[in-house]
Amino acid sequence: MTTTQQGLAERIRAVEQRIQAACDRSGRSRQDINVIAVTKYVSLDTARQAVEEGCTHVGENRWQDAKEKWEAIGGAATWHFIGHLQTNKVKDVLGKFAYIHSLDRISLAEELQKKAAASGVTANCFIQVNVSGEESKYGLAPDKLLSFVEEIKTMSALRIVGLMTMAPYEDAEATRPVFRGLRELRDRLNRSGMLAYEVPHLSMGMSNDFEIAIEEGATWVRLGSILVGKE
């Protein structure tokens, strides 16, 4: 085992302990939390090592940067597209990324529907919501969620698996209302009965705030620097 790989294994173990502790504090089961290793800051080599260490869900936020890793690692991991998705990149990511965490506008939904239907695949999507209201963040305004779902619910090649948000980068505890807000939105969406199925997931929590996100109901946490480092 190289030093780097050992360092990586230790990092993963340390994060795992913190996830478990957050589950214990909030009475949640560890099995309900999924971890995405965000590899955008690291080399192909490190990404590959992370997969070997058991991080089988990998997240990237730009296709241009992910391409090399995707081509090398491919089916050894499940791929998550977590960044802003330009409509003209849908053709590149569909079929390669099992989940898209950044559905935030009708034009993107239409393109996903069109391309997914044409190739006979389902586009599993999280709807990105800008709960904090920061201008710098992508995502739907919370009060637009239900009307958005109303517009896309007949797009049969789309499957809405959850909601996603990014909290402001500040004191972790200050992010709690943002995560709670996303959970309440998901519950409201489910209560509305608008979709013929239950929307189970919440993609929320990054390196600086994942424990709070878990306490507030995250089912997918997206961890970059704390888990695989920054090179």
Ligand SMILES: *Cc1c(COP(=O)(O)O)cnc(C)c1O
């Ligand atoms: C980069 C990124 C992450 C991971 O960031 P860290 O703070 O390093 O954990 C998570 N989610 C999204 C959408 C990102 O772009």
